[in-house]
Structure formats: structure tokens, C-alpha cells
Amino acid sequence: MKKILVLNHFPTIWPPTSGGTLRYFYLYKELSHYFDITLLSQSHEHKGGLFQFSPTFREYKVQKDPQYNELTIDSHSRKSSYEIELIKHFELTKQPSSYRKHFKYFYEKSDLIIHESPYLLNYDVYLGLDQKPRIYNSHNHEYTLASQIWKNEYARKYLPALNKLEKKLVTYADLVFATSEAERDDFISVYRINPKKVKLAPNGIHPKPKVRYKKKKNSRPSAFFIGAEYPPNMEAAEFIIHHLAQKCPDIDFKIAGGCCTPFSNIRKANVTLLGRVPHNQKLRLFNEADIAVNPMFTGAGTNLKTLEFLSEGIPLFSTQHGVRGLNLIHSKHYIHADKEDFADKINRTVRDKKLLKYLSYQGQKYVYAKFSWSHIAKSIREEIQKLSF
Structure with missing residues (x-):
């Protein structure tokens, strides 16, 4: 069974409750029926270490590196924590962090590497140097999303760097998965990549037919x-x-x-x-x-x-x-x-x-x-x- 290593800047949560964690857990749980899957995640408040979900599906949560809290990005970061947190992940890839050590360990045991976003790409020091395939399993077109929603003026200075990082990832990737046709077209037009390697992997659900709750008559909607x-x-x-x-x-x-x-x-x-x-x-x-x-x-x-x-x-x-x-x-x-x-x-x-x-x-x-x-x-x-x- 081929071994796949997946890199992500956030961990799974059980049971998953939000969009990103729902996709991250359930998609790889299903793929573990066909491949041996290791998720390498960056944990925050949650406990780190190895979590075994099945014989072919596990996650190693790397606890937040002490250097993460020492990074000073912007004096106004508390007003825009979303983008500042992402920038910290990007900046930490330039340092000898715990995540880098764990990547090198699991890389040796893996046949294929999947990136969930561009933010951790610099940990993949073998990109373009080895024969292992790479996949970008995107949750969003990150550069387009950041251009829309990043409000912090300092954070927006990182947009060209994010564009360059995501372009590098889609260029070197053997496959790019987009969540919709619109996202697929966006990747192709913005980064001018071969349309044949950009495929669809939409978000999903677990079908579970049920009878809905019956409300009392005359209750407020x-x-x-x-x-x-x-x-x-x-x-x-x-x-x-x-x-x-x-x-x-x-x-x-x-x-x-x-x-x-x-x-x-x-x-x-x-x-x-x-x-x-x-x-x-x-x-x-x-x-x-x-x-x-x-x-x-x-x-x-x-x-x-x-x-x-x-x-x-x-x-x-x-x-x-x-x-x-x-x-x-x-x-x-x-x-x-x-x-x-x-x-x-x-x-x-x-x-x-x-x-x-x-x-x-x-x-x-x-x-x-x-x-x-x-x-x-x-x-x-x-x-x-x-x-x-």
C-alpha cells in the first residue's frame, strides 16, 4: 500500500465541526481505504503527538513551536488575528522549527506528498529535487481569498509572497485539486498552468437519511x-x-x-x-x-x-x-x-x-x-x- 504524507497548518478535531476540519478528516479517512495516510498537522492549544485512527490512517500533531509565539509580526496584529496567524506559519518555515524536523522524518517513509495549502511549502525542501509526486489539495485558491478578505495593511504586504508561494506549488505539483469549476478556472488563468493537471475535489458530506424534528404548533420559527x-x-x-x-x-x-x-x-x-x-x-x-x-x-x-x-x-x-x-x-x-x-x-x-x-x-x-x-x-x-x- 502506497504511503502518503499530508502537510497542514491546522490539526483535525474529533468530531470535526468546521469546514476545514470536516474536509481534512473525512476526505483522508475515506482515502485511507486505498492508501496508507499520515497527516502531519500543526497543533495549537490541543495535545500533540501521534493519534492512530485506523491501521492505515494516523495523524502526528506537532505542538506549537516556542518560536511561534516569539514572532513579532505587527503591533496591530490583535485586530486581525486571522491573517497574522497565517503569516506566522509562513515565517516559521524559514527557521529550524519542530515541524521541519518531523517533516524530514516522515518524508523518508512516504511515497507521495500532499500540501493542503501553500503556507507550509518551504518545509518541503526536496520539492523539485526528488522523484516523489506532489499534490496540492486546495481548500481555496488562497491568494484570491487573501486578496479579498485580508484587511490588515501590514498583512497585505505579504500578498505578493503568498502569490509566489502558491504559484510555485501549483507549478511543481503533479496534480492540483480544486473545490469547484470556478476555482479550477481561477488556478489555470492566474498561474497559467496546464489545465490537464487541475482536477475537481469538491467538499462533501456523509449521507445519513433521517426524520426531522417536529416542532410544536404555533411556535416561533x-x-x-x-x-x-x-x-x-x-x-x-x-x-x-x-x-x-x-x-x-x-x-x-x-x-x-x-x-x-x-x-x-x-x-x-x-x-x-x-x-x-x-x-x-x-x-x-x-x-x-x-x-x-x-x-x-x-x-x-x-x-x-x-x-x-x-x-x-x-x-x-x-x-x-x-x-x-x-x-x-x-x-x-x-x-x-x-x-x-x-x-x-x-x-x-x-x-x-x-x-x-x-x-x-x-x-x-x-x-x-x-x-x-x-x-x-x-x-x-x-x-x-x-x-x-
Whole structure:
């Protein structure tokens, strides 16, 4: 069985709850049926060391290097921690860190190297010098995403370096996986690479048909949103709190995840900020929601929370950006809403039980057919097996 080493700047979490960790864990869990997989992750607050998930699937979490905290990037970094944290990962690759030592150890035992992002590329000192294939399994087109959402002026000075790093990765990679056709086209046009080596590996779900929770008659409709502490999610949470909640006074909005952090002191009668929630509570919230709202206005890749909402059979109201790359049909799989008419769309249709039931059925049916992790992993395996290694 061929051995694959996967490099990532964040670790898995069990059970995975947010977009990045969902993709990272479940995709490689499915691929471990065909290959021997080792994830080499950068751990933060979580315990480091080796975690064995199955005989062919494991993760080594490298605890945060002491040098990480010693890096001084910008005196205003606390105002923009998202991009500053990524820049720190990039800067640490230039130093003799713990992650570098662990990479060299696992590299010797591996037949193929996969990069989940460009930020750790400089650890791969053998890139272009050996015969081992490289794959870029992108979560996003990172340069395009950073150009959209990085606000810190100092951080934006790193954009040319990020562009150069990602260009190097896609140039040397034998395969590049993109999460949607739009992302695939973007990689090809921006970096002028051979279209034949850029394939699709969309985000996915685990199909699990279920009967949805039945609410009591005459109870107030509830709308749900969940998102990690990530700028596009925080922008969506702010829109819900300051716009939707005011214009939809008869709807109870529940928001979960790290995206709640900047708004912890806000109190509104029809908004409940839950913060980070355990997996079982997340499933209960899915079960109890009448609708899901996804007012995304920025971001790249495809939106995993959209797939989660639909797979759980929750009728979805979303901007086009929230369903990007999924080819969903308005009024069949979801209700399309723009910033200007989002509240009106909710108010007009939230009590239309027939329509909501139809959306629930069609949306769930669609994602089960198109976006199961097992189906995606089989497609990736077929592309990997075409490589010489």
C-alpha cells in the first residue's frame, strides 16, 4: 500500500465541526481505504503527538513551536488575528522549527506528498529535487481569498509572497485539486498552468437519511447559522445580528461557532449567540432549526456549511456566494437571497410549510447524490493512481 504524507497548518478535531476540519478528516479517512495516510498537522492549544485512527490512517500533531509565539509580526496584529496567524506559519518555515524536523522524518517513509495549502511549502525542501509526486489539495485558491478578505495593511504586504508561494506549488505539483469549476478556472488563468493537471475535489458530506424534528404548533420559527472564527463567517454573523434580526422580529435566530466571538456583548431579544458548541449540540441545533441562513458575501472554495445544512434536510436561504460552486437551483434546492432582499425572502416564505418541505427533500436528495465523501475519495484515488510512484 502506497504511503502518503499530508502537510497542514491546522490539526483535525474529533468530531470535526468546521469546514476545514470536516474536509481534512473525512476526505483522508475515506482515502485511507486505498492508501496508507499520515497527516502531519500543526497543533495549537490541543495535545500533540501521534493519534492512530485506523491501521492505515494516523495523524502526528506537532505542538506549537516556542518560536511561534516569539514572532513579532505587527503591533496591530490583535485586530486581525486571522491573517497574522497565517503569516506566522509562513515565517516559521524559514527557521529550524519542530515541524521541519518531523517533516524530514516522515518524508523518508512516504511515497507521495500532499500540501493542503501553500503556507507550509518551504518545509518541503526536496520539492523539485526528488522523484516523489506532489499534490496540492486546495481548500481555496488562497491568494484570491487573501486578496479579498485580508484587511490588515501590514498583512497585505505579504500578498505578493503568498502569490509566489502558491504559484510555485501549483507549478511543481503533479496534480492540483480544486473545490469547484470556478476555482479550477481561477488556478489555470492566474498561474497559467496546464489545465490537464487541475482536477475537481469538491467538499462533501456523509449521507445519513433521517426524520426531522417536529416542532410544536404555533411556535416561533427559528433560523440557524454556524461558522468558525473566520472573517467571511463573522461578516455573515454581523449581518444576521444587525440586519436580519431587526427586519425579521418574528424569527428567532441562533448563531453558533467561533464567529460569535466579536459579538459576545451584544444582546437582542430574537438572537441567541451560542459560541462554540460540541458535536452533539450542533446536531440538535440542526434538528430543531426551521430554516438555515447563509448570508455569505466573501470567501473562496465551496461552502461546507451549505452542504451540511442541505444534508440535514434544513431549508436553506443563501446568497449566491454561499452556494458558490455547487450548481444549486433557486426555489428547488434553496431560496436565493441578496443582501437587499434577504429579510423579505425569509418573512414571505418561512411559514410556507409546503415549500419548505419541498426544499428540504430536494436539497438533501441533491447533495446525497453529488457530494458524498466516499464518492469524492474514489475520484481522487483514480487520479492519484495515474501518477508514476
